[in-house]
Amino acid sequence: MIPISEQMDLLRAGTLEIIKEAELEEKLARAGKEGRPLVVKQGFDPSAPDLHLGHAIGLRKLRQFQDLGHRVVVIIGDYTGMVGDPSERSDTRPRLTHEQVLANAATYNEQLRKIVDPDPAKLEVVMNGAWFSRMSFADVMDLAGKYTVARILERDDFTARFKGELPISIHELFYPLMQGYDSVEIRADVELGATEQKFNCLVAREIQKAYGVEPEVVMLLPVLEGTDGVKRMSKSTGNYIGISEAPREIYGKTMSVPDEIIARYFELAACVSDEEAAEVRRELADPAVNPRDLKRRLARAIVALYYSEDEARGAEEEFDRIFAKGGLPDEIPEPEVVLAGQGDLSSVWIVAVVKGAGLAASNGEARRLIQQGGLRVDGEVVRDVDYALSLEEPRLIQAGKRRFVRIVPANVRLEG
RNA sequence: GGGGAGGUUCCCGAGUGGUCAAAGGGAACAGACUGUAAAUCUGUCGGCGAAGCCUUCGGAGGUUCGAAUCCUCCCCUCCCCA
Known part of the structure; x- marks a missing residue:
């Protein structure tokens, strides 16, 4: 058994704040004495099915807890996902359907295993619909009664939206309460979250107390900036690097x-x-x-x-x-190419080829790409938008610096 | 329920009868340069084989030669009062 002080040092590394350190120490000591692992919680919003380097920070910390013998409960917020975390949002999130959420959640499981120990004794993945779907309206009112509007509105983003005269839907106010209730259900001892989760996690402590459950220790981890270097990494911003990407x-x-x-x-x-x-x-x-x-x-x-x-x-x-060196990638996709209004393969309008190969969304976009010198066919720049190309032979098409496509006759379909 | 302010192209946001496919910024895309898919600079940025035309400014009607802009009704958001 590693001494508590060493465990604390390990767990403290890389965290920005622990609320409260003394409680964590106490919980660790008790867990060691009673041989009962701590329940360590982290929740994920299922609106984005890709886990990225930002998530990985928390996942690695979860892994540390597992390696110290504790049990991790990952909550896929299928119900909270239908609300959407208002954190750092200036507007109401689009609501996902339950089906969308389930589909997204399914891919989490597999990705988690890249970092977290998948041993069932140490990892449990649950969707919070497991309890929320069974709650009656009376249960919901009971939960709503545990917290006050003023305390919910303390939160920065709500205040900002409120002052900015932007809409806040009633259901969004429930988000922190729901996240807190998750902690009640699983009897969380520790919850990990990025710093922007501080408010939610602190509410969870209050909710746990209100339900007569020992409050969780909150460990806040740094937020990773996305590839733009400014905004926090997230799928919706499109500035993320997924841990499952090639x-x-x-x-x-x-x-x-x-x-x-x-x-x-x-x-x-x-x-x-x-x-x-x-x-x-x-x-x-x-x-x-x-x-x-x-x-x-x-x-x-x-x-x-x-x-x-x-x-x-x-x-x-x-x-x-x-x-x-301006060379080629290892693998070049050979997409289906659908050509509209083209006679035969011996002479195909270049714009139609670019669009048909999925390198441009419209003829106009394809035309622009060509006019700007961003198109190469078999390595040669083609600037003529009226250029006619034979597709009877395989062709290597390059759009910009990094999009490559090989067009083979077998994959070409003429339409219209 | 009463009074007021709003809803514009992917996002923010200007535009209040023609010169509006709609300023500016962001994102995105392309080019140049380089030290890199950084930074910087330049260009593009609704659709149509590009000619002119078509569709777009919350929705539906209307006025007008002409509507994002004016009128009517409706939907939605915010503020104040109750």
């Missing part, structure tokens, strides 16, 4: 991160040691060091974390080939 995608997306957050990514996304992080900061400050090279190292480290050193090197080689 190595080349993870590598490439990492390379697109602004230089300013390289060090932060080393710490939070590549989770290097403190010494290494310090070394990176030194190098970043050194004008002789090209930040690009640090970013390459970062990208390799992140890929290696989810795949392997080999795959990381492979992704790097491919990246260099495409961007530094």
Whole structure:
């Protein structure tokens, strides 16, 4: 058994705040004495089926708890997902249907296993519909009676929306209460969350007390910025790097991160040691060091974390080939191409080809791409929007710097 | 229930009878450059084989040669009063 003080050091590493440390210490001690593992909770919003590097921070902390012998309960918020977390939102979220939520939640399970220990004794994944779907209206009123409007409105984003005269639907006020009730149901000892979850987690403590359950310890973790370097990483913003993405995608997306957050990514996304992080900061400050090279190292480290050193090197080689040397990727998709209003394969209008291959959403977009010099056919730039192309032979089409498509006659369908 | 302010293209937001497919910013896409899918700069950014035409400014009608802009009704949001 590891001494409590060491457990605390381990768990404290990388967390921004623990509410309250003394309670955690107490819980750890009791768990050790009674041989009863702690229940560690983290909730996920099922609106986005891809787990990304931001989620990974919390998942790794969950893993630490598991390795110390504790039990992790991951809550897929299928019911809360129908509300949508109002955190950091300036507007009402679009409501998902229950079917959408279920479909999204299904993919979480598999992805979780990339980081968290899947041993059923140490991991439980539940959807909060398990209890919310069974609550009667009287139960809901009971829950609603445990908290006050003023306390809910203390929350920044509600206040901001309220002051900004923006709509807040009644059901959104329930979000923190529901999240809190999850903690009641599973008897959570600890809840992990990114800093923006502080309010929700603190409400959970109150709700637990109101239901006569010992309040959970709240551990707040840093929020990772997305690939734009500013907004927090999230699927809906489109600035995320998914942990299940292909190595080349993870590598490439990492390379697109602004230089300013390289060090932060080393710490939070590549989770290097403190010494290494310090070394990176030194190098970043050194004008002789090209930040690009640090970013390459970062990208390799992140890929290696989810795949392997080999795959990381492979992704790097491919990246260099495409961007530094203008070469080709390892795999080039061969999509179905539907051509409308074209006579035969020997002479096909280039605009129709680009659109048909899915490289542009409309003829206008395809035309623009061509006019701007962004289109290559078999390596040659084509700028003529009236260009006629024979598709009787396979063709390599490149749109911009990184979208490649091979058109083979067998995949071409003429329509109209 | 009464009074007031609003709903504009992916997002924010200007526009109050023609010069509006609609300013500006963001996002996105392309090009240049480079140290990289960073930064910066430039261009594009509703649809149509591009000519002119078609569809768009909460919805439905109406006025007008002409409507995002004016009128009527409806839907939705916010504020104040009750």
